[in-house]
Amino acid sequence: xxxxxxxxxxxxxxxxxxxxxxxxxxxxxxxxxxxxxxxxxxxxxxxxxxxxxxxxxxxxxxxxxxxxxxxxxxxxxxxxxxxxxxxxxxxxxxxxxxxxxxxxxxxxxxxxxxxxxxxxxxxxxxxxxxxxxxxxxxxxxxxxxxxxxxxxxxxxxxxxxxxxxxxxxxxxxxxxxxxxxxxxxxxxxxxxxxxxxxxxxxxxxxxxx
Amino acid sequence: xxxxxxxxxxxxxxxxxxxxxxxxxxxxxxxxxxxxxxxxxxxxxxxxxxxxxxxxxxxxxxxxxxxxxxxxxxxxxxxxxxxxxxxxxxxxxxxxxxxxxxxxxxxxxxxxxxxxxxxxxxxxxxxxxxxxxxxxxxxxxxxxxxxxxxxxxxxxxxxxxxxxxxxxxxxxxxxxxxxxxxxxxxxxxxxxxxxxxxxxxxxxxxxxxxxxxxxxxxxxxxxxxxxxxxxxxxxxxxxxxxxxxxxxxxxxxxxxxxxxxxxxxxxxxxxxxxxxxxxxxxxxxxxxxxxxxxxxxxxxxxxxxxxxxxxxxxxxxxxxxxxxxxxxxxxxxxxxxxxxxxxxxxxxxxxxxxxxx
Ligand SMILES: Nc1ncnc2c1ncn2[C@@H]1O[C@H](COP(=O)(O)OP(=O)(O)OP(=O)(O)O)[C@@H](O)[C@H]1O
Ligand SMILES: [Mg+2]
Numbered sequence: 001x002x003x004x005x006x007x008x009x010x011x012x013x014x015x016x017x018x019x020x021x022x023x024x025x026x027x028x029x030x031x032x033x034x035x036x037x038x039x040x041x042x043x044x045x046x047x048x049x050x051x052x053x054x055x056x057x058x059x060x061x062x063x064x065x066x067x068x069x070x071x072x073x074x075x076x077x078x079x080x081x082x083x084x085x086x087x088x089x090x091x092x093x094x095x096x097x098x099x100x101x102x103x104x105x106x107x108x109x110x111x112x113x114x115x116x117x118x119x120x121x122x123x124x125x126x127x128x129x130x131x132x133x134x135x136x137x138x139x140x141x142x143x144x145x146x147x148x149x150x151x152x153x154x155x156x157x158x159x160x161x162x163x164x165x166x167x168x169x170x171x172x173x174x175x176x177x178x179x180x181x182x183x184x185x186x187x188x189x190x191x192x193x194x195x196x197x198x199x200x201x202x203x204x205x206x207x208x209x
Numbered sequence: 210x211x212x213x214x215x216x217x218x219x220x221x222x223x224x225x226x227x228x229x230x231x232x233x234x235x236x237x238x239x240x241x242x243x244x245x246x247x248x249x250x251x252x253x254x255x256x257x258x259x260x261x262x263x264x265x266x267x268x269x270x271x272x273x274x275x276x277x278x279x280x281x282x283x284x285x286x287x288x289x290x291x292x293x294x295x296x297x298x299x300x301x302x303x304x305x306x307x308x309x310x311x312x313x314x315x316x317x318x319x320x321x322x323x324x325x326x327x328x329x330x331x332x333x334x335x336x337x338x339x340x341x342x343x344x345x346x347x348x349x350x351x352x353x354x355x356x357x358x359x360x361x362x363x364x365x366x367x368x369x370x371x372x373x374x375x376x377x378x379x380x381x382x383x384x385x386x387x388x389x390x391x392x393x394x395x396x397x398x399x400x401x402x403x404x405x406x407x408x409x410x411x412x413x414x415x416x417x418x419x420x421x422x423x424x425x426x427x428x429x430x431x432x433x434x435x436x437x438x439x440x441x442x443x444x445x446x447x448x449x450x451x452x453x454x455x456x457x458x459x460x461x462x463x464x465x466x467x468x469x470x471x472x473x474x475x476x477x478x479x480x481x482x483x484x485x486x487x488x489x490x491x492x493x494x495x496x497x498x499x500x501x502x503x504x505x506x507x508x509x510x511x512x513x514x515x516x517x518x519x520x521x522x523x524x525x526x527x528x529x530x531x532x533x534x535x536x537x538x539x540x541x542x543x544x545x546x547x548x549x550x551x552x553x554x555x556x557x558x559x560x561x562x563x564x565x566x
Contacts, residue, residue, distance in 0.1 A: 034428065035409065036289060072325060073242070073294040076285055080292060081321035119321055172353070176317045179354040180430070 001150065002100040006206050007060050011052060011067060013202040015045035021198060028191040032178040036077060037191040044075035044083070059098055064091030064108070078176050079192055082116050082129065089115030102150050106140055113137055120175065127173040127185065129192035136161035136200055154204040161200050165193040210410045217407045221264050221286055228271060232560055236274050242292065244299035245271040245282045256374040256383050257281065257303035260312040260367055261296060262319050263288040265406070266427055268561030269364060269530045275559035276566060278371035287406050287533070288428045290318035296326035300335055308336030308380035308467075312366055312387060314359025315343035320463075324472070327465050338380055339465045340387040342366055344394045344541065346451050347424030347433045351460035358426045361493050361541030362394030364529045365553075368562060372555035380467075390549060392479045397424060397451040398539035399444060402497060404429045404532050423447065427495075427532050427539075441505045448506075448540050449513035453482050482544065484518030489525065489553060491541040496531035498538050503527065506538055514542075523553055529561060 018025070018041045025038030048070045055066045064087050072084030093111030094104050113133045116122070122130040139160035143153040166189065173185040176192075214220050222240065229238040237246050244261075251257065260270045261283030270282035280303040285291035300309045309330065313323045323339060330337045344362035348354055370387045378386065400422040403412035406429065413429035416422060421444065424433030439447075459478040466473050482488070490510060492503045503526050514521055522545050530539070545553070556565030 034288065034430070039408075040289075073292050076289050076292050076318065076322065078290075078317040078321055080290075080318075081325045084325070119324070120317075174353050176355055177430075180348065180358075180426075182353075 010206040031188040044071045047074040059096045061091045061095040085115035085119045086112035126175040127171040129196040132161045132164040132193040132196040135164040161197045165197040242295040250303045251305040256307045257309045272561030277557035293326035297329040300330045311339040338384040346395045346455045361396035369552040372552035393544035395452045396541040400425045400537035402536040404535035445509035487520045487522040489523045489543045490521045491525045493539045494528035495535040495537035497536035
């Protein structure tokens with residue numbers, strides 16, 4: 001079970017984690033992109049933090065949709081529309097709820113990732129954020145069917161996302177700016193997969209508190 | 210870093226403010242969110258043409274707003290794509306009811322943000338279509354990359370489609386013409402120096418005195434190859450070959466179906482240039498290269514075209530799509546036909562491009 005309060009704290013923690021990892025993400029992006037991913041994400045979640053108090057009283061779906069709209073209008077780059085769509089779709093998927101079952105949580109994340117797929121059309125192993133989300137969802141679904149508790153379910157998902165993130169290192173990028181580097185993109189971890197892992201891990205930490 | 214700036218965070222805003230002060234009769238600037246529109250927008254009964262992208266390429270796109278070219282331009286931060294609220298608000302400001310055509314350079318960031326904007330505009334009842342510009346012959350394959358980048362042909366597409374909209378083309382006709390001009394165009398760029406993004410504070414790459422980069426984009430990204438510095442004739446011959454001898458290029462693009470409210474895929478193939486073709490030849494400075502050197506490039510380019518039986522029908526020479534202060538240049542060739550030539554010659558009155566008006 002996840003409460004609305006926890007969803008709000010997840011967003012706050014995400015903002016804090018992205019700020020703390022701003023330089024790290026930008027360094028990853030300078031190796032295979034244009035050195036702006038950390039700055040983009042930090043700018044976006046700072047704006048989300050400004051907006052959040054105005055929607056505290058609304059339902060979870062509305063809070064997530066507002067997060068998505070805010071990211072869309074403040075992040076820019078490729079990741080703005082991708083993460084923006086992620087939160088918009090996840091908000092729509094669970095609509096007017098005030099708390100979420102573990103299945104709801106899965107539905108939410110799955111709808112968000114579906115949004116990333118529709119917007120960016122990444123394939124598995126294109127070296128994008130999808131390479132962190134796809135295994136995370138799969139692991140989470142498996143864990144749910146064995147009847148684990150929320151923390152264990154999320155631990156399984158986060159471990160898979162982390163592995164997926166690390167698996168991007170030997171890949172050659174086929175999407176986004178990094179794809180123009182061809183073989184020179186090999187040997188670097190994808191910044192978007194990294195921010196996705198950090199985001200999911202922030203959810204786990206929130207639930208553990 | 211030595212630049213004429215105040216606070217790096219305010220660079221784009223202060224430059225827009227200056228532009229608005231200098232040309233109140235020609236353009237209006239909106240600051241929240243950023244966009245530039247023609248002073249007389251919306252123009253009754255006319256399809257509105259909007260483009261946009263990162264700043265740092267001036268005069269593109271804001272300098273091309275005006276009669277016979279763009280109705281609106283959406284500038285992002287330096288070398289960063291604009292966000293969908295900019296294109297959406299800009300579309301609302303310029304739409305007269307005849308619809309809005311987005312001209313989008315093919316970079317993942319630009320593409321995804323414009324796609325989101327098209328959906329927002331459509332949901333609001335605005336007729337919208339979106340055409341990609343992807344003319345950079347330095348990118349060879351479309352299967353394992355995000356495809357050819359949008360570079361010099363953008364200027365030509367904006368000029369020609371802007372004139373067609375002015376002449377009364379409807380939205381579908383403007384979109385078809387934009388797609389055609391893009392498919393008729395190819396470009397290649399070189400850099401003699403890197404450039405410095407204000408927020409980064411240092412040059413994007415290091416290039417030795419005796420070297421140049423071949424096959425660059427317009428964001429200070431390194432090119433396809435780093436080579437020992439050569440004469441202008443040798444460099445131009447290489448560039449001309451990359452464009453004139455480039456083979457057919459195929460890719461899948463995504464376009465918006467305004468009836469269905471969905472995206473659909475289109476397979477497009479650009480045919481190579483051949484003897485007997487007539488072209489517009491565009492020699493462009495990356496910002497730091499003087500016009501005099503561009504003429505030296507044009508001199509050799511003309512010879513290379515002639516040697517292949519390609520006739521230069523019109524030319525454009527100068528800094529129109531730049532990379533801040535980078536030294537370097539690009540050449541763009543666009544095959545012409547009667548329709549394209551007619552709209553190329555039509556009057557245009559913008560800050561960056563003006564004739565016949
Ligand atoms: N088509 C895509 N589908 C899914 N994810 C993508 C796609 N293209 C890029 N990405 C993700 O976006 C990340 C880069 O995001 P970033 O914020 O740096 O934008 P950007 O590519 O630099 O945009 P811009 O070029 O406009 O500055 C990559 O690491 C990758 O994970
Ligand atoms: Mg980036």
